[in-house]
Amino acid sequence: MKIRELKAKRTKLGADAKAIMDVASTAGRNLTPEEEATFDQLLDERDQVDATIDRAQRLLDDERDRLDDDPDEPDGPGNRGGDDQMAAWRSFLVGGRSALTAAQARALNAGNDPDGGFLVAPEQFVQQLLAVVDDLTPLRGLATVQRLTTSESLGVPTRDSDLADAEWTSEVGTGTQDDGLQFGKRELRPHPLAKRVLVSRKLLRVAAIGPEAIVRDRLAYRHATAQENAFMTGDGNQKPLGLFTASADGISTARDVDISTDAATFVNVATGNAADDLIDAKYTLKPQYHPRAQWLFHRLVLASVRKLKDGDGNYVWRPGLATDRPDTILDIPYILSEFAPSTFANNDYVGLLGDFSFYWIVDALQFEVQRLVELYAETNQIGFIGRAEVDAMPVLEEPFVRLQSNDVVP
Template sequence: MKEKIRELRQKRANLIQNARGVVDRAEGEKRSMSAEEETTWNSYMTEIDKIDKQIEREERMAALEDTLTGATHEPVGQSGDPKGPEQRENIHPTDREEYRSAFAKKLMDGNLANLTVEEARALAVSSASSGSNIVAPQQWVTQLIKDLDNAVFMRKISNVLPALTTSDSLGAPTLDADVDDADWTTELQTGNEGSMDFGKRELKPNPVAKRIKVSNKLVKFSSIPIEQLVRQRLAYKFGITEEKAFMLGDGVAKPLGIFTASDNGIDASRDIVEGNTATAVTYDGLIAAKFALKGAHVQNANWIFHRDVVKQIMKIKDNENRYILDPNSAVADKILDRPYYMSEYAPNVLTAGNYAGIIGDFDYYWIVDALNMEIQRLVELYAETNQIGFIGRKETDGAPVLKTAFARIKLGA
């Protein structure tokens, strides 16, 4: 698995190099890229996106396979299956040997009268009452086919505080106005008088919930652990709901996002327009954003962009005509020497006045929970429809607590 991921990363690096070669040729001849070159460059970018998804898929599949340890990867219901009668109860009816035998006979002569009693009974479990609707036998594997999950990373880089247990909210004092610097004076003087002004930041976890229903028959006969999968998907969907709010939330009954201008979080004074055009982030704009932070914050800062913006940044060169994203360097996954993350929920509409990314010290994005995710299993409520219900619940809040720890990249007018 690790070897395959390494191969994919090397293939990605080669594609990036090829794409840059296309741009280099046009710039070396001091001209714009031709239509053919644009098509070639875009094809490289498409292939790079595919490989990025493959890498994420391989990494997630490795994790999922660990959780599915013990689930069979062999077709069920085969002749000579060593499973005892009790284990065979969980085999889907169309996977039983009796059904396979009956199905084969039906295909050969179409006469149900030639079936044994056991074969006829087996065939009836998946047919209409007359036994006339025949269902082909199936084999199942434990691998689930689904679209690639989006990245969820904000909790990894932010300051996640201990869950609340004795109160409804978390308050933290803020130093809104600091005392002036000390004065050079004489032995008997005390310097000019100064005062400090304090305020408070409050986080109040908000409830979030989801209810789903699953067929009892599916839970009983499926060859994959449906109940375990339901719990995993609920956990992921709660993570995605949080991620969206940490990015774009308005702070009303939900977290306050980093891309929402607010006096309670990051206000408009932290929007950096300098150097950017109305449709693109520039090298000068990135420099201006990075150094809008104080030195201590820069050392701990991360960038966040949508992948569409990263694709645009990949074309940018520094003042020495070098690409600022070099796949062959030791800082291939960094921009201006700081790591970057890609989020599907970051802004990607590159028009005048819109946000295009952010850099910040995410130790100053605080997340607090009052209720860790809980899942309740409902058996009786949906008994009439032969279903099982699952309710997931959680309470959480999040917000930037120090605006000067962040700088948002904004496109020019």
């Protein structure tokens, strides 16, 4: 099925789900068990279509990259200034350092390390790796991403306190002196991140896709999950400071809003109490942030949010009927992360609303790969260790509101 047909199917599934919801809303009642089952089935099927669209798009991108790297194809974006280096990189992945000519080894050498096997991936490979990371970790695509090229850390100036309002005074008056304007700094220092992947020698030799794609995809996935986990719940100790970690250096408990739960789901779905809490959370965030704000939930939490109604009996969740109009909760779109909190115990965090451009990610310049040959010779495999350096944190807490479970049932 073509991507265009998949998108049309997605739109129809969303429209069918909305029709079921509208029937119940018009009748002033909740969904019947049969309607709810059909409703959930339609949305699950639409989620599967979304995943299929993403995979199909990724395959198209990989094929486009392959054609760009093909020496028999006309020069394209992937062939300007990088053919020799990418050819050297491919030779290294298949045959190791011994397979490189002297010129190729110089092109990829990361320094004086003749025995360790470290080589620096060419810039094109690094960009492809980060692109895969972007697809797998939604927060990275919304955050502000910086790359360090020379320094070891990035200092972010902050306004810790502001001036009071100006004073009404006379024509010649200047008002009282105000020393309330204070500035501080938050420092992001990339921390090492590493992952090992094993690939069979035969697969590297005969695979239809290039060996760099095999290594890139597996390393990208494992680096992506480690980063996403830290972006959500990292404690800031030799790793990023996560959104769901209460900290004076990131988002403090002053930005927490209670959401009514009963340790398993949101409370009083029929009366909409928890929906009212979400409305309170929305307007705890200043309206200046609303145009770029998004909700962040785990999929299991979203399953409960989809059933919430406001005081007028309207569902707070609305499906997007067009590909350019996402699903919304109280007219604000949302993203899902498998690493966001998913439990409803008292005081657990259950979600977040914010402008994620105020979550900063800092990547070090180089992505290094070490090739291990003898260690896995008995299993006819070659090991690859990918290393990167990443740090991240909220640089301002005001653009975020964190939702905290409040168990209201005795």
